[in-house]
Amino acid sequence: MAGPIIFKSMIMIAKPAQAGGTVMKRLYLGLVCALSFAWPAAAQDEKPPQTLFTNVHVFDGTSEQRIENASVLVEGNLIKTVSTEAIDAPDATVIDGEGRTLTPGFIENHAHLMLMGPSLSAMEANSTWEDFGIHATRMAEMYLMQGFTTVRDAGGANGGLRRAIDSGQIPGPRYYPSGAFLSTRGGHADFGNFTAPPGTDTNFSRLNMAQEISGVDDVYKIRTQQLPDGRDAAQIHAIGRCRFGLRPLAIAGRVARRDQSRRAGRE
Structure with a gap:
């Protein structure tokens, strides 16, 4: 049966x-x-x-x-x-x-069932895989009970939650995970602190919830590992910094506007 x-x-x-x-x-x-x-x-x-x-x-x-x-x-x-x-x-x-x-049934197009908060820093420093798994289980049932029969997870979750839902072990909607967040160092999937050397593991990377990439070869390597596990999409971040709110292009824009204002003042 x-x-x-x-x-x-x-x-x-x-x-x-x-x-x-x-x-x-x-x-x-x-x-x-x-x-x-x-x-x-x-x-x-x-x-x-x-x-x-x-x-x-x-x-x-x-x-x-x-x-x-x-x-x-x-x-x-x-x-x-x-x-x-x-x-x-x-x-x-x-x-x-x-x-x-x-x-x-309603469709949720952008969710992160694994991310329980209360902040990204807390999840990076004080959360284990059990914490993430228990939270995701509760979130899956919550979405279903609120009428969402399909959820697309936009990053952080791998194939285990969907297997548990599809096999009837836990209640949940149709679930389409995207696997680990992908970005370059300093990007939106980089949860390391400012003093961490390049390539240092983070809690998110150890749990395969976020991975640092440095080019096409890295993307290919990580995605070929993730796709057989049931990931349906990929979340690739070009810019942004999750943990500390550092967004390189936004900072560059502010610097450019500042310089433009100074030049306008001199003129």
């Missing part, structure tokens, strides 16, 4: 309710997102399990109007039917939406 298939296509938004004369804030329910099915992956010809959502209003993400008083049939992890008529699915698990709005 393979791990459970996590159905992560839609979310339900609670309908407004009166409480003490005020309208309660809409709540994003993870009910749909976290629904799991024990469906053997090897049984290709076996009919996938069905889930039928009834009594829902459907926002499909493209139309300006909702589909009112509808039902939605999901088969496996695919939306099969959306209809305002009754859907005949005698073997389906039925979920009564109670008038809530059913929407496509």
